[in-house]
Amino acid sequence: MKRIKRDVNTNKAFKMAVVANGLQVGLIVVIVTYMLLMPKTVMNLPMARYILAIAACVVIWGGVVDIREAFATRKLMRQLDDMDDTIEAMTTLNNTLRSQRHDFLNHLQVVYSLMEMEEYQEANAYIEKVYGAITSVSKVMKTANPAINALLQVKLAACEKEGIKVKLNIQSAWKDLPIPGWEMCKVLSNLIDNAIDALEEVTDRQLTVTLTEDLRSFRFSVSNNGPMIPLKSQKSIFNAGITTKAAGHGMGLFIVKKVLNDRGGDITLTSDADCTTFSGYVPKEITTIK
Secondary structure: OOOOOOOOOOHHHHHHHHHHHHHHHHHHHHHHHHHHHHOOOOOOOOOOOHHHHHHHHHHHHHHHHHHHHHHHHHHHHHHHHHHHHHHHHHHHHHHHHHHHHHHHHHHHHHHHHHOOOOHHHOOOOOHHHHHHHHHHOOOOOOOOOOOHHHHHHHHHHHHOOOOOEEEEEOOOOOOOOOOOHHHHHHHHHHHHHHHHHHOOOOOEEEEEEEEEEEEEEEEEEEEEOOOOOOHHHHHHOOOOOOOOOEEEEEEEEHHHHHHHHOOOOEEEEEOOOOOOEEEEEEEEEOOOOO
16 A cells, blocks of 8 residues: 655645744844834833834744644654554555455365365465465454554564564453543554564564553563563653664654553563563553643
8 A cells, every 4th residue: 555645745834834934933032122222312112112023023923823733744654644644554464365365265175175185285275375364464463453453563564574583462352442442552563663673683572562551551561581671761761852773763662652551551561581571551541642
């Protein structure tokens, strides 16, 4: 699926709006300050001073509103990009399921033919191969949220391609999750991607994703057997700009924590020589924090 093309370069528009309006506000502030400090003999028309001051206030108000809207627009466009990623993952999963359904009858015919020819070993090998392909998809079809199912399928495929052993420990269907699916996908995607990066130089690479719930909250964890995160980094790893990756920008975990905090949830890190685990939760009754 191709990402939706946007006619406007939102980052460029955002920067231009902030800079232009910031300069506009700054210029008016300088002019008004200068006028107020001018000797009265220079400015003989008080009404002109008042009119210019009112105009300056209007321009400043317009600039502030434009800057605020620029920030709001950038936030909205980021949300749309996250939704694009989720839709792409759901499309991939849907295509996989359609392909399996289409091929299922063909698989049965092949197995039936092999058994008719008494090629039992070949039939058994064929069944094992097909069974593995089917169960790789059924592993992720255990939650009530299609977006999360699609994300797990995409990440599972990516891990298998990298030779990472993945254990999906889904103990809850996460029914009635009180957070948009695409937003939860952003959280899980960041954590799984970080775990994959952490396993880059590990020989026996293992990754575990756990989804569960209790009476008050929906809980999750992402674990890997990569190297220990230094204690110094553990204390600040959720801060903006902090990263343990050479090419990282340090915003992924900051965004994860912010998304959860905005919904009344939180995330913690435990890391030692054997395992690194990010554990978080979202309360079932959310009070949105603005």
